[in-house]
Amino acid sequence: MGAKDFTLEVTGSEEITPDFLRVHVRDGGLLERSGIHPTMWIRLWFNDSGKAHQRAYTLVNPDPATGTFSMDFAMHHGVAAHWASSAQPGEAIDATVQGSSFTFPEPAPRRIWVVGDPASIPAINSLLDERQRVAAGAAPVTAWLEYQHDADPSIEVRTADSDVVTWIPRKRDGAALVEEVCGALTANTVSVADDFFWVASEASSTRAIVKHLRKELGVDKHRIDALGYWRV
Numbered sequence: 114m115g116a117k118d119f120t121l122e123v124t125g126s127e128e129i130t131p132d133f134l135r136v137h138v139r140d141g142g143l144l145e146r147s148g149i150h151p152t153m154w155i156r157l158w159f160n161d162s163g164k165a166h167q168r169a170y171t172l173v174n175p176d177p178a179t180g181t182f183s184m185d186f187a188m189h190h191g192v193a194a195h196w197a198s199s200a201q202p203g204e205a206i207d208a209t210v211q212g213s214s215f216t217f218p219e220p221a222p223r224r225i226w227v228v229g230d231p232a233s234i235p236a237i238n239s240l241l242d243e244r245q246r247v248a249a250g251a252a253p254v255t256a257w258l259e260y261q262h263d264a265d266p267s268i269e270v271r272t273a274d275s276d277v278v279t280w281i282p283r284k285r286d287g288a289a290l291v292e293e294v295c296g297a298l299t300a301n302t303v304s305v306a307d308d309f310f311w312v313a314s315e316a317s318s319t320r321a322i323v324k325h326l327r328k329e330l331g332v333d334k335h336r337i338d339a340l341g342y343w344r345v
């Protein structure tokens with residue numbers, strides 16, 4: 114195990130919705146050693162029939178004082194989701210801290226545009242929380258969240274009164290989300306020089322939205338933080 118590798122211990126789990134499960138862990142020294150930043154994610158290692166699979170998950174409610182955090186699993190058929198559904202207190206899982214970084218843009222953006230889905234809600238909430246603490250606090254958020262399960266829109270998104278969140282059902286392999294977002298992000302609504310864009314949805318949808326921002330609107334890449342969180 115290297116300096117960035119940790120063994121987490123499951124302490125319990127909690128159903129947020131039938132398709133969104135929170136797993137609580139002891140951090141094995143991770144938070145003290147690595148620090149915390151908004152949208153912080155780790156690589157979890159899952160064993161499936163002797164083969165190791167790595168999957169990214171976002172820290173929820175990290176607390177260095179107690180050495181604990183949680184992770185929210187958007188459920189589907191995959192090794193990570195299956196592991197979460199059966200994780201028992203006392204169970205260990207290996208994690209690596211590598212590749213995660215984020216700093217809020219300075220000066221504070223005029224508006225923050227966000228695109229995501231349940232897999233990126235933990236990161237979006239950490240962004241919203243951080244916004245209250247830094248100068249970006251004044252920037253309203255406009256967010257589009259794609260969903261596949263009826264209960265998804267009940268998942269907490271920690272918005273302020275100035276924010277707007279629109280839930281879009283996943284249709285036509287994500288094309289419905291891409292059309293809605295790209296139709297709303299135009300030269301009339303966006304300030305290319307002053308706005309910030311955070312995009313973390315399915316990989317091909319993420320690519321299409323970033324292409325629209327860069328090619329159609331001419332947004333500088335430094336004003337965009339985008340990563341495909343999962344792929345079909």
Ligand SMILES: Cc1cc2nc3c(=O)[nH]c(=O)nc-3n(C[C@H](O)[C@H](O)[C@H](O)COP(=O)(O)OP(=O)(O)OC[C@H]3O[C@@H](n4cnc5c(N)ncnc54)[C@H](O)[C@@H]3O)c2cc1C
Nearest residue numbers: 169170171186187189190191192193194232342343344345
């Ligand atoms: C930086 C980062 C942070 C992330 N943080 C989180 C997080 O906090 N919570 C979270 O739930 N996910 C998060 N994800 C997404 C997660 O890593 C992927 O969804 C991962 O593929 C799940 O692995 P799996 O083994 O369960 O499914 P896989 O074996 O990868 O896929 C199995 C099947 O499920 C489908 N699938 C996979 N993920 C999803 C999904 N999210 N929605 C619908 N269908 C899916 C695939 O298309 C495939 O058909 C994050 C991803 C990144 C890059």
